[in-house]
Amino acid sequence: METILGACLLGSCQPNGKYIIYGLIVHCYGANPMKTNAFHSVLISFLLSVVAAAHGDHHGSPFSEPTIDLGCVVSDLDAAVEFYTEAIGFQEAGGFQVDGDYAKEVGLTDGKALDIKVLTLGEGEEATRLKFMEAGGRSRKVKNDHITTSLGFSYITIFVKSTDEAMARLEKAGVKPIANSPKALPANLNPEMALTIVRDPDGNFVELVGPKPGS
Secondary structure (H helix, E strand, C coil), X not given: CCCEEEEEEEEEECCCCCEEEEEEEEEEECCCHHHHHHHHHHHHHHHHHHHXXXXXXXXXXXXXXXXXXXXXXXXXXHHHHHXXXXXXXXXXXXXXXXXXXXXXXXXXXXXXXXXXXXXXXXXXXXXXXXXXXXXXXXXXXXXXXXXXXXXXCCEEEEECCCHHXXXXXXXXXXXXXXXXXXXXXXXXXXXXXXXXXXXXXXXXXXXXXXXXXXX
């Protein structure tokens, strides 16, 4: 009797369109499955590698996640959360606290406890996360007339599906782009895309890149 192998992956489709795989089931039908042990092993190995990849187990990479979280100290936590949710489109994703003793022991603060709000761009494990915290008057503002004014991370870039919708969201939130943006990208990049630059409540640069207005 012919031996037949069957397999299926277990998973679910997420709201962001990604398919999350949780596991697999393999069945072997037939009178003499020993003849297909080699193929059986190859099939299982392949499917297990698919499952591992779906869970972010990147072969050859020392990192468990392909994205980074970005922390930002702000002067007004409520204002920052309102800007990034209402004007930009992030979603609130809870938060957490860091004890003052622990923060001092690991070098985060001089003993000040931290109350951190988390915002996400997208959904799922690989969503970008911004972590905002208020310093309570202990922090000094860095001069940033332009992105090259000071050393360090100067701006974040967010890719949008529609510049028109992004502009409407900004206008509704009372946020105006700086200079002459939105403006089409130069020819050496992609002139079909436009760049819009805004500042958050503390003056940090936020780039929005998307199709030219009216596209």
